[in-house]
Amino acid sequence: MKIALITGINGQDGAYLAELLLEKGYMVHGVKRRSSLINTDRIDHLYQDPHDANVRFKLHYGDMTDSTNLIRIIQETQPDEIYNLAAMSHVKVSFDTPEYTANADGIGTLRLLEAIRILGLEKKTRIYQASTSELYGLVQEVPQSEKTPFYPRSPYAVAKLYAYWITVNYREAYNLYACNGILFNHESPLRGETFVTRKITRAVAAIALGLQQKMYLGNLDARRDWGHAKDYVKAMWLILQQETPEDYVIATGITTPVREFVKMAFAEVGAEIEFTGEGVDEKGFIKSITNSGFSLKVGQEVVLVDPAYFRPTEVELLIGDPTKAKTKLGWEPEYNLPSLCKEMVASDLEIFRKDDKTQWEHLAG
Numbered sequence: 001m002k003i004a005l006i007t008g009i010n011g012q013d014g015a016y017l018a019e020l021l022l023e024k025g026y027m028v029h030g031v032k033r034r035s036s037l038i039n040t041d042r043i044d045h046l047y048q049d050p051h052d053a054n055v056r057f058k059l060h061y062g063d064m065t066d067s068t069n070l071i072r073i074i075q076e077t078q079p080d081e082i083y084n085l086a087a088m089s090h091v092k093v094s095f096d097t098p099e100y101t102a103n104a105d106g107i108g109t110l111r112l113l114e115a116i117r118i119l120g121l122e123k124k125t126r127i128y129q130a131s132t133s134e135l136y137g138l139v140q141e142v143p144q145s146e147k148t149p150f151y152p153r154s155p156y157a158v159a160k161l162y163a164y165w166i167t168v169n170y171r172e173a174y175n176l177y178a179c180n181g182i183l184f185n186h187e188s189p190l191r192g193e194t195f196v197t198r199k200i201t202r203a204v205a206a207i208a209l210g211l212q213q214k215m216y217l218g219n220l221d222a223r224r225d226w227g228h229a230k231d232y233v234k235a236m237w238l239i240l241q242q243e244t245p246e247d248y249v250i251a252t253g254i255t256t257p258v259r260e261f262v263k264m265a266f267a268e269v270g271a272e273i274e275f276t277g278e279g280v281d282e283k284g285f286i287k288s289i290t291n292s293g294f295s296l297k298v299g300q301e302v303v304l305v306d307p308a309y310f311r312p313t314e315v316e317l318l319i320g321d322p323t324k325a326k327t328k329l330g331w332e333p334e335y336n337l338p339s340l341c342k343e344m345v346a347s348d349l350e351i352f353r354k355d356d357k358t359q360w361e362h363l364a365g
């Protein structure tokens with residue numbers, strides 16, 4: 001039985017990847033940091049009683065800022081594959097916590113690579129590093145491929161730049177099977193509530209159900225290449241199954257402005273949105289309604305711009321070129337943006353219908 005260790009197992013990607021690896025027959029170990037409340041909602045359905053003889057899913061307390069802890073977990077679990085998904089992953093928040101972000105996202109990756117060396121596991125353990133399209137930052141060329149130069153634009157992206165290159169360096173210096181997946185934005189119903197797609201689908205659901213009046217967003221012009229996390233974790237696994245370790249871009253090749261995603265999400269509840277005004281004065285209101293089953297009114301102002309959500313330096317345009325992944329890995333996404341958006345809005349409607357809460361309006365992020 002193959003053994004995998006996933007850092008960040010209770011995050012969006014960790015949950016989908018754990019599910020995939022369990023389906024493939026792996027023993028899955030996960031690193032989870034201690035929190036004052038239990039925050040394993042995304043993986044609760046995978047829980048197995050550790051007292052059972054045939055347990056294939058186990059969590060370990062750990063933190064990317066603690067080398068001794070990571071060394072001990074790797075020694076105890078002896079993984080064939082490590083997926084390093086743990087990170088302070090919010091770009092805007094990284095401007096508030098730059099030093100911590102560098103430590104967890106940058107040096108954290110070094111700690112894992114060193115642990116493999118210290119334990120003499122160079123020939124046994126393969127490692128996947130969760131690299132990101134944020135590395136491209138300020139546009140140098142489009143679409144962005146494995147050969148496009150990097151120009152990071154946030155403390156998060158700079159930390160991930162270190163992690164990218166230290167992964168490449170350990171591959172070249174010590175012959176480690178270490179790979180970067182340069183993944184473009186990927187979303188799902190499990191996406192954190194303060195990333196823009198989920199923030200929008202939650203707000204649309206709450207507004208449609210009459211629990212909230214409007215939402216506040218930042219830069220509506222930003223364009224992202226959005227895919228589904230379920231498709232992207234399959235690519236992570238494929239990347240570690242190849243004969244030679246290499247880096248891959250994972251993307252859909254289609255880019256969409258935030259404003260369009262807002263329209264798409266409202267269309268799921270039968271509302272057509274029109275935007276008027278410019279910059280901080282831009283507003284989105286309901287132009288027409290085709291589904292009268294929701295609490296929506298023609299003319300209702302549903303989107304306002306709050307500069308608090310602007311970033312000191314922004315990444316305006318991301319569009320990836322997944323040709324290498326498609327040809328070498330045989331990777332093909334099953335979802336497109338409309339099907340992703342549909343699933344997210346439906347899921348948020350269901351959540352609100354089950355659990356009527358009204359305090360979401362001013363979620364930060």
Ligand code: NDP
Nearest residue numbers: 008010011012013063064085086087089104130132185186
């Ligand atoms: P999430 O924010 O959903 O999950 C991040 C995970 O990392 C959580 O489990 C979190 O734990 C954990 N974590 C954070 N800091 C630490 C730490 N110091 N020690 C241990 N664990 C920690 O991210 P995603 O699942 O969306 O992303 C997975 C990875 O892929 C991240 O590294 C992200 O930067 C990267 N990435 C994501 C993309 C995306 O579009 N989703 C695109 C490209 C890269 P807790 O719940 O306690 O906070």
Ligand code: GDR
Nearest residue numbers: 089091132133134184185194195196217218219222309365
């Ligand atoms: P991103 O994702 O920064 O691309 O990082 P996010 O969803 O946070 O932002 C995408 C774009 O939307 C704009 N935006 C807003 N963003 C947020 N969060 N909240 C808002 O109100 C808002 N209004 C507009 C942003 O300015 C940005 O341009 C994600 C993370 O998962 C990273 O960890 C990962 O590496 C990259 O994707 C690829």
